[in-house]
Amino acid sequence: MNAMTTPNPPLAGRLRLTGYAFLEVLLAVPTLLFFVLTVVGGVVAVAWVGLGILFVSVPALRWITGRHRAFAARTLGTPVPADYRPMPANAHLVARVLVWAKDPMTWRELAWCLVSMTAGFVLSLLTFLLLVVIVTGGLWWYGAEPIMRARARLDRALLSYGTTERLEQRVQVLTETRAESIDHSAAELRRIERDLHDGAQARLVSVGMSLGLADSLLAEDPEEARRLVAEARQTASAALGELRDVVRGIHPPVLADRGIGGAVDALALDMALPVSVTQRLPGRPPAPVESAVYFAIAECLANVAKHAEAEHAWVELAYGEGVLVAVVGDDGHGDADPDRGTGMRGVMRRLSAFDGTMRVSSPAGGPTLVTLEVPCALSSPKTMPSSPTDSPGS
Amino acid sequence: MRLVLAEDHALLADGLTRILTSGGFTVVGAIDNAPELDRALADPQVDGAVLDVRLLPTFTDEGLRAAITARSRRPGFPVMVLSQYVEQLYARELLASGEGAVGYLLKDRVSDVTEFVDGVRRVLAGGTVIDPEVIAAIMARRPEEPVDRLTPREREVLALMAEGRSNAGIASALFVTEKAVAKHTNAIFTKLDLPADIDDNRRVRAVLAYLRA
Numbered sequence: 001m002n003a004m005t006t007p008n009p010p011l012a013g014r015l016r017l018t019g020y021a022f023l024e025v026l027l028a029v030p031t032l033l034f035f036v037l038t039v040v041g042g043v044v045a046v047a048w049v050g051l052g053i054l055f056v057s058v059p060a061l062r063w064i065t066g067r068h069r070a071f072a073a074r075t076l077g078t079p080v081p082a083d084y085r086p087m088p089a090n091a092h093l094v095a096r097v098l099v100w101a102k103d104p105m106t107w108r109e110l111a112w113c114l115v116s117m118t119a120g121f122v123l124s125l126l127t128f129l130l131l132v133v134i135v136t137g138g139l140w141w142y143g144a145e146p147i148m149r150a151r152a153r154l155d156r157a158l159l160s161y162g163t164t165e166r167l168e169q170r171v172q173v174l175t176e177t178r179a180e181s182i183d184h185s186a187a188e189l190r191r192i193e194r195d196l197h198d199g200a201q202a203r204l205v206s207v208g209m210s211l212g213l214a215d216s217l218l219a220e221d222p223e224e225a226r227r228l229v230a231e232a233r234q235t236a237s238a239a240l241g242e243l244r245d246v247v248r249g250i251h252p253p254v255l256a257d258r259g260i261g262g263a264v265d266a267l268a269l270d271m272a273l274p275v276s277v278t279q280r281l282p283g284r285p286p287a288p289v290e291s292a293v294y295f296a297i298a299e300c301l302a303n304v305a306k307h308a309e310a311e312h313a314w315v316e317l318a319y320g321e322g323v324l325v326a327v328v329g330d331d332g333h334g335d336a337d338p339d340r341g342t343g344m345r346g347v348m349r350r351l352s353a354f355d356g357t358m359r360v361s362s363p364a365g366g367p368t369l370v371t372l373e374v375p376c377a378l379s380s381p382k383t384m385p386s387s388p389t390d391s392p393g394s
Numbered sequence: 395m396r397l398v399l400a401e402d403h404a405l406l407a408d409g410l411t412r413i414l415t416s417g418g419f420t421v422v423g424a425i426d427n428a429p430e431l432d433r434a435l436a437d438p439q440v441d442g443a444v445l446d447v448r449l450l451p452t453f454t455d456e457g458l459r460a461a462i463t464a465r466s467r468r469p470g471f472p473v474m475v476l477s478q479y480v481e482q483l484y485a486r487e488l489l490a491s492g493e494g495a496v497g498y499l500l501k502d503r504v505s506d507v508t509e510f511v512d513g514v515r516r517v518l519a520g521g522t523v524i525d526p527e528v529i530a531a532i533m534a535r536r537p538e539e540p541v542d543r544l545t546p547r548e549r550e551v552l553a554l555m556a557e558g559r560s561n562a563g564i565a566s567a568l569f570v571t572e573k574a575v576a577k578h579t580n581a582i583f584t585k586l587d588l589p590a591d592i593d594d595n596r597r598v599r600a601v602l603a604y605l606r607a
Contacts, residue, residue: 233505233506236502236505237502237505240478240500240501240502241502244478244479247478247479248479253448253478253479253481254479254481254483254484256453256454257447257448257454257455258454258455258483262483265483266481266482266483269481269482269483269486269531270482270531270534272534
């Protein structure tokens with residue numbers, strides 16, 4: 001993907017590396033400035049003025065380190081991710097500073113400043129000077145690439161987590177999400193048990209009793225027996241209705257039949273307001289992902305119906321670069337708070353078991369957009385189940 | 395009347411066979427899987443089919459697909475589709491061809507034997523019998539054109555029509571005279587721009603307009 005990854009880049013590659021070196025030399029000045037400001041701001045953070053300084057210096061430092069990450073990534077031909085802790089959408093000022101302070105990446109960046117202003121600065125300046133002082137052109141030709149790669153490795157080591165740290169963080173996330181999904185499924189099982197116990201099961205007991213009574217009354221009071229049978233039939237029908245609801249809550253049959261695409265179509269049809277569905281899925285996601293995404297979309301649409309006062313809603317399903325993306329939008333009044341209901345928290349827990357994420361954008365006045373992303377692989381499109389004609393009959 | 399029955403549950407297949415036979419139909423074989431069903435439906439001697447949505451081999455929507463395929467081969471071929479649950483989506487797919495002679499009911503409805511047998515008869519005669527649960531889901535939708543133009547009472551009448559009831563049936567359900575129902579149905583036909591035609595066809599088309607709204 002990148003010319004710099006070849007062992008002997010041609011002239012253009014070397015010139016580009018030298019360009020990075022030049023920019024890095026220039027950036028050393030603001031690096032020093034914002035490093036000092038951040039340290040000072042941090043020290044006097046107890047006073048408001050310190051917070052004010054931090055609100056300028058930390059984002060500025062992050063911009064500078066972002067540039068260096070990009071240079072390092074292009075020089076080495078591998079991504080150099082930032083991995084900041086996520087900032088809660090409506091965190092107030094002090095909370096923001098606390099998130100920065102707790103983020104190990106902030107401290108790494110400060111350490112990087114020291115290295116970048118000394119050793120890093122020397123390496124970049126050297127590369128640049130070797131070219132500008134024309135007589136050293138030969139040295140530049142052979143030296144530019146190794147020097148800049150050394151600088152990039154230095155930056156990468158400080159500005160992005162190593163394999164071990166990454167694995168530790170991953171284990172941490174997996175432990176949390178696993179505990180959450182175990183809690184979630186235990187709660188779901190309890191809910192299902194309660195639904196069955198209070199609903200269908202109780203009704204079937206009542207059906208049995210009515211039929212038993214009818215049986216004993218058949219000879220002496222056929223009229224009453226008939227009434228009881230009719231009652232039993234009605235109760236059986238209500239029990240079936242409740243069982244259907246329970247089944248829909250566990251795994252909607254249309255999802256089993258048609259996959260996420262058909263199930264979302266069916267969901268849209270059952271909404272009171274018009275919902276348009278567009279989908280570009282080349283295959284079917286794994287069943288557990290389908291189910292989690294289906295319930296997430298169902299919850300979003302239920303919220304639209306409940307709170308948004310929308311005229312129109314839409315659902316988009318797409319897949320790209322190994323990620324299933326579902327967007328649920330509405331033209332309602334916006335200002336939706338994802339933390340308000342327990343429903344959305346359940347959705348997030350369920351998605352996080354698959355490393356999925358949910359983002360809500362809902363400015364006052366609308367529109368509201370909920371974006372769900374779940375990394376997963378797609379299986380090839382399902383073939384029509386009714387097509388085989390040569391399989392043996394039973 | 396010769397009917398194909400497709401139902402993978404032996405108990406239910408037995409019950410349905412008994413009910414249909416007592417209703418005066420001939421059940422030419424109870425089938426539990428899609429490939430056999432396709433072969434049975436290709437037989438021109440068959441007058442209609444009563445199908446479960448889920449069948450072998452995959453237990454998804456084989457029955458529904460078989461019904462749609464059969465109707466594309468023989469337009470207007472009467473099918474009564476039964477299921478443990480109903481979906482508006484499936485109702486629309488069944489009705490998409492616009493010919494009527496379609497039934498789509500929850501399996502629970504079979505417990506009202508006379509009503510069910512009556513429904514099968516109406517489907518065989520070219521009528522449309524849609525489950526009240528589907529109708530209720532459609533009623534919950536925000537009204538849209540052209541059904542929008544109907545009064546609430548006319549919507550009620552149309553909903554009952556979609557369930558497959560006759561004017562007399564609608565009259566008794568709404569506690570009005572048959573004459574009043576006739577007045578409403580005429581108003582519905584006019585508002586939905588359905589020109590005078592054979593009455594049955596107009597009813598089917600009114601129902602279709604309603605279900606597609």
